[in-house]
Amino acid sequence: MHPLQGGVAVITGAASGFGLEASRIAARLGMRIVMADVQADALELAAHEVGELGGEVLPHRLDIRQAAEVEALAEATFARFGTPNFVFNNAGVGAGGLIWEHTVKDWEWVLGVNVMGVAHGVRVFTPAMLAAAKADPSWRGHIVNTASMAGLLNAPNMGVYNVSKHAVVALSETLYQDLSLVTDQVYAHVLCPFFVPTGIHRSERNRPADLPAAKPTRSQLIAQAMSDKAVSSGKVTAGQVAQFVFDAMAENRFYIYSHPKSLASVQVRLEDIMTPRNPTDPFRERPEIGDKLRQALRATD
Numbered sequence: 001m002h003p004l005q006g007g008v009a010v011i012t013g014a015a016s017g018f019g020l021e022a023s024r025i026a027a028r029l030g031m032r033i034v035m036a037d038v039q040a041d042a043l044e045l046a047a048h049e050v051g052e053l054g055g056e057v058l059p060h061r062l063d064i065r066q067a068a069e070v071e072a073l074a075e076a077t078f079a080r081f082g083t084p085n086f087v088f089n090n091a092g093v094g095a096g097g098l099i100w101e102h103t104v105k106d107w108e109w110v111l112g113v114n115v116m117g118v119a120h121g122v123r124v125f126t127p128a129m130l131a132a133a134k135a136d137p138s139w140r141g142h143i144v145n146t147a148s149m150a151g152l153l154n155a156p157n158m159g160v161y162n163v164s165k166h167a168v169v170a171l172s173e174t175l176y177q178d179l180s181l182v183t184d185q186v187y188a189h190v191l192c193p194f195f196v197p198t199g200i201h202r203s204e205r206n207r208p209a210d211l212p213a214a215k216p217t218r219s220q221l222i223a224q225a226m227s228d229k230a231v232s233s234g235k236v237t238a239g240q241v242a243q244f245v246f247d248a249m250a251e252n253r254f255y256i257y258s259h260p261k262s263l264a265s266v267q268v269r270l271e272d273i274m275t276p277r278n279p280t281d282p283f284r285e286r287p288e289i290g291d292k293l294r295q296a297l298r299a300t301d
Contacts, residue, residue: 013091015042017198021242027055036062064117074124083132089121096223099159114164133185141186194259195234
């Protein structure tokens, strides 16, 4: 039996991708599920489907950037189901391009969702989970934050996204250490997927009206095309990654990877830091890709 069987789950970004797949698994485990997402129509359909699997579902439309809205999500969760055993801070957006070409609104949007969304989730749910653990020695809770391999590497032409995901890794590692100081019953985990077919390459569809996008630059158009190709061609599915998350919680394993072989590049980066040497060319094994990207970025109109 999975340790979360019959528990309570809060999942952001629940209308698609990892969030929807995690909701499906939670339903099969008989969990009561709060499904939160910014896209109301997709959330309604997803919640109906998950409910058909046998899960008791509370759909909640949510702009994860907004502290007050996440606080309202917590209150709705406590009122309906009580303290969650599983908090999946999963909502995220993608953006690419040369790092100096991002507008202030680009930074506010990506950091607002990817970083502050996770920070809000940790802030509003952790105290209740610690209180539940203190009241019941058998109670267990898990907080999973979705980062990315971009939180362990620094691929070019992905600046604002890299920054946001490095922040999530740092937040999650700190959360793990902080929790270990005060409890043995609440665990932190970080999910670092590589290219997996989800909707993240279409993040602009949910960009808020108060942070409109500027006309895309050449580098941003190139980044979008590369992301479309990489994400859509991924061989590991979102469903498999969601199962990796549940497996890691059962094993109390902190780091969760979709593509363990990609850790070789992480090792190279750490060797760069330790040696120290200048950052290694990320295209050293596929120089033709690097050459093509340089030519495209240096081309004149």
